[in-house]
Amino acid sequence: MTHKVLLLPGDGIGPEIAAQAARLLKACQEAGLDIEVEEGLVGGSAYDVHGEPLPAETLEKAKVASAILLGAVGGPKWDKIEDLSKRPEKGLLGLRKNLGLFGNLRPAMLYPQLASASSLRPELVAGLDIMIVRELTGGIYFGQPRGIEVRNGERVGFNTYIYSESEIERIGRVAFEMAQKRGKKLCSVDKANVLEVTILWREVMERLAPEYPDVELSHMYVDNAAMQLVRAPKQFDVVVTGNMFGDILSDAAAMLTGSIGMLPSASLNESGQGMYEPCHGSAPDIAGQNVANPLAMMLSVAMMLRYSLNENAMAERIEAAVGSVLDDGLRTADIASEGMQSIGTDAMGDAVLAAFAKQ
């Protein structure tokens, strides 16, 4: 069966890194992968053309795709749009919500070659391999009511942090199953000392635990989790948490691996359809300069092959190609260190493609 892949480059560095992913997809096709690649608009670039960050045409294409690859959205050009529903980020959130992509996998894995690029001492991060499982379609990102309105003569802003038991249970199951396939340790991160919604979260995780007797479940408050991630990150195997805590903790975990430019992600729904994107944003500060690290995007292609297309061998080939490029001492600016060769986005893409061809 021919798999349909929808490529959504987005804004800022999005198109620069998506171009490298497109070349990699072509190389996969040449190596026998049966895919058809289509492109679409999302985010600010879609707003500029259609007045909407998620045009109906893009959503339709996304619904019928086996997998979606997204660069990044957003940027200062669109930060002043008053109608929040038209902001680029709403395009991304709309895709997640409309496709029911509730299960966000964010692996923070250190390539040994990058130990010195991490902001922590090499011995703290050597061998680091954490999987953050973030709930992606609920919590405070989507809770109602929300808004900014005038109360007692002044403006107030408000959001609602809400999870139903069934939402907690389904992300819990994703995390327990992930832990079963990995180191069999699951840490659920919450703020159950303050927030009722996470008291319920903790209760549901506890209720699920006996169904996964081989997994050791622990709980941690989010403030402590942030501290532990930079104190002793290797204590973690799988971490499960809600939408906002997962957003924050995954950026922190990214830096342990050398750069946020290294972290791919998968967002899956109940039927295994997925959207794949780097964890980083559109990096307006470096956009258009050919210096962005395309590896998170290229590793997102590998995750797509593994989780949506069932092409594990080809996914491993991409990951091995990235490893061999790092072995060769090639680095984009964000992961540069002494004695290594600094190269730009396109050249990093070239190097991965060359290594992929040799695998």
Ligand SMILES: NC(=O)c1ccc[n+]([C@@H]2O[C@H](COP(=O)([O-])OP(=O)(O)OC[C@H]3O[C@@H](n4cnc5c(N)ncnc54)[C@H](O)[C@@H]3O)[C@@H](O)[C@H]2O)c1
């Ligand atoms: N998934 C997404 O599309 C996504 C994720 C996060 C932020 N955003 C949006 O991106 C815009 C910028 O947000 P931000 O600055 O807070 O976060 P960011 O992740 O875009 O950038 C943070 C820092 O990391 C650097 N960086 C990010 N990706 C990099 C890469 N591949 N290579 C080298 N350096 C990289 C940037 O140069 C910047 O200094 C905002 O509009 C935000 O809403 C989008």
Ligand SMILES: CC(C)[C@H](C(=O)O)[C@@H](O)C(=O)O
């Ligand atoms: C751009 C934004 C909506 C998004 C999020 O907060 O989920 C981003 O930060 C991410 O991590 O994917």
Ligand SMILES: [Mg+2]
């Ligand atoms: Mg984020």
